[in-house]
Amino acid sequence: MAKSLVLASVIALISSAAYAQAPAAPAAGAAGLTTRMGHELNLSVQHYDYTEPLGEQIDVKIHGPKFGGEYTGTFALGQRGRWFGQFNVRATGVTASYDGSCRPWQIVPSTTSPNGYRLTLGSASPCSESGDADWYVDGRALAGKDFSGARRAIAPFAGVGVRHLSNGTTGNFNYRTQEYLYVPVGMTIRARTTSGRVLGVTIEYDHLLRGWNTTRGSLLRGGTVPATSTAPAFSIGDFTDTSFKQHKGWALRANASYQLNRSWSLEPYYVRWRVSDSPVSEGSVAYTVNNITARQTLGYYEPLNFTNEFGVKIGWHFAKR
Template identity: 30%
Template structure:
């Protein structure tokens, strides 16, 4: 069994459509931010395995602070993770891609401050590729891919300071819609790969952004520490062919409950 191309393509295309639809409004009346990020991430399946490592990435932001808050956010990060479970394994290549579209009303405004509520749609994709690698106990790794689709709901507070600096604080709850996991078990066990669906979970994220002017032409630099957390429940169970790993040639498999914590910092140039 191979993972269907339809769900893997439909959501990225939907996200691209949202981005294309809103970007004209955002860029016309808002600000653009482009920059880099660095983060530390830990992924845990309690009682099963743990991975941790550091990611380097690129960030893009298009934001309009008006009577209606509109934001488009794209993050891409990559790095190596260290595994601990069936033995240990270092330097597993990982890629993390996330795309979000947010919008909502202004709840409060004063001379220097404003507060917006927002909701939107988000997609998160993670690949973890240990195919061909072996742990310290000679366990063979394989390809894993995760897709999350979720609804972010949060508050964004922004304040202009007399020095020309701006500070913004964001707190968010992520309502998990669904997840889809691809596991290349066939690379180790023969037979079929695994495709598992997850329906239960939640996430949180917090960010504190400082923006300071750095040129007479209006350019600014944004520095944003952030924290992101996911807690995802057990997936459905799939009965798949694994002739090299199970006596009868088939076995029951699922994606276990897991958590993911990421703490990092983004540094972006504001146009």
């Protein structure tokens, strides 16, 4: 939060110093450079890459192309037209591929377990799967102010955002979900190109207030592990769901919007999230050896992870300018 407040203060100081003498109405040369009121719909195509860097272990990657749709509604706040409010909702998804590691369930003798064995995991080996349902929805409410000069305009803004992600690894829809509550702070700078069209560049910092992560182990089917030279066969199942809270993270966003004409625009963009480790949470699983069932508590956590998204949007603006 401290970073967000500092950035907001810097934006406010720069804006007021540069445009303190600006008149109530936009300068004639800046016509078309201020934030456009009305509605905008866009479609996007992008590449999504989620990574958990695990050091000496095999990194986890969830990746693939995605397609999205977005709505933005912008309206004036007050009579002078400098302040504006904005609502934005975006959905993107289809499917993704998983590349990472798999570790087999094993049992080892234990004098404290009712069936004489406790669960453990074997050595990791590379594994992958594809076609997993993967999507997210991101909603934001923003407020900002336009400061216009003769050749360019600047619009600092801030607000609140909520992001919901659903990941279907293991082949189960909604197996893993995340919700982020965050504070976006940024600015848009617009200028007219030599061809007379408007180019706008937006840079934004998002500060994560809280993240919630749920892994639905209850969706996993049980199975039987065959006997080995050191342990009898056993069955495993009845996994519990596990929830995590994430307290530290941030995102950076950047885009460049080029107006093709009064209605259509083209916008390449980039988003990067970094979210820190979660505290350890407990879950449990049942396993049966020699017809005796025991339940073991296990510790889980959400590791440090990065998300990178590159894409291009094409937008259609309608209603007010």
